Amino acid sequence: MSERPVVAVVVFPGSNDDRDAAWALGAVGAEPVLVWHEDDELPPETGAVVLPGGFSYGDYLRCGAIASLAPAMDAVRRFAAAGGPVLGICNGFQILCEARLLPGVLRPNRELEFVCRDATVRVANADTLFMRRCEEGQELVVPVKHGEGAWYADEGQFVQLAARGQIVLRYAEDVNGSLGNVAGVVNEAGNVMGLMPHPEHAVDPLLGSADGGLLLAAFVDAAAEHLLAVA
Amino acid sequence: MRATVLVRPKQGILDPQGEAVQGSLRKLGFDVSRVRVGRVLDVELAADGAEEARAQVERMCVELLANPLIESFEIQLEAE
Incomplete structure (x- = not known):
């Protein structure tokens, strides 16, 4: 195993935060590898998977619905079932919900307004793979940019x-009409997480906040641990 | 066989799109108290008879065409 764990970033037609995610993962110690949605296998030695933000398949039918059936998602399902860490950001969160790897669904924002700004989120459970570098109740500033982010x-x-x-x-605060102001959830096993805010846009203080790096760094730790566990 | 699938936001589910359309209709002077926006899918499929066609389209709805958390669906079959 190389020192930097491989994190696969799945690229769908219409993904647009794939390269930002790859850059940010590299900045917190991962070896990012872009994977095309038609590939039905993940790269060897994949320690974690990111489904990035964007507008896969033009948001046809429902956001994430078409992407949830892409060949790469078969590989992601197998990876998640084996305990591999999976993170869905924005459109990636929508895809994971449509794939039924995460509970709930993302609906149009209540005011039908595309929200694009820094949002303050509060850690509701720090005792998870993804949030363990944070404390419960800690506030993080992470940008949001979505039209359909009201979790239900x-x-x-x-x-x-x-x-x-x-x-x-x-x-x-209420950002989009999300039930219970939910911004991010994990699956029951705790190895799959989705969130609407974009941690990959908040890894450098020069851009306003480095709080997203806390989540991504914990995720990269989890990637390394997963590789050790399956070795 | 041809099927028409009507997908609607479930009862009690907030439909901001419908509310926006209702507001615009009111601006045009129509006395509209409620609008819900769904979608229509016309599906042509191969099936042995209406019963099998309906079963297939139901599966399509559950697996892809509707999200059962927030949407209900109705299937209308039409023999060619």
Whole structure:
């Protein structure tokens, strides 16, 4: 295993934050590798997978619905089932929900307005693979830019997810009409996370905030641990 | 076989698009109290009879055409 764990970034037609994600992952110690959506295998020695932001397949049908059936997603499903860490950012979060790897769905923002600004999010559960470099209640400044980011689940599911600690990030204020101000969730096993804010745009203080680096660095740690576990 | 699938936001699910359309219709002077926006899919498929066609289209809806969390669907079949 090389010192830098390989993190696969899946590129769909219409992805537009794939290179930013790769750059940011490199900045926090990963070896990013772009993977085309038609590939049905991940690169050997993949330690983690990122589904990046963008507008895959032009948001046809529902955001993320078409991408959730891409050949690369078969490989991502197998990887996630084997315990591999998977992070979906923005459109990647939408894809993971449509693929039913994460609970809930992302709906049009309540005010139908495309929100594009820095958002403050609060860590709701630091005891997860992705948030362990943070403390519970810690506030992070991370940009959001989306038109369909209002997370929704039915009441029973929402209560259950909150009780299990699967809601890991909440906006400090109402940003888009998300149920419970949810900004990010994990699956029950804790190895798949999705969030609407863009940690890859917040890894350098020169650009306003480096808070996203906390999440990405923890994710890269998880990639290295996964490679050790399967070695 | 031809099927028409109507996908609608489920009862009780907020539909901001419908609200925006309602607001515009009111601006045009129509006394509209509610609008919901869904979508229509016309599907042509090969199937042995109506029953099998309906079963297939139902599976299409569950697996892709509708998101059961937030959308309901209705299938209309039409023999050629």
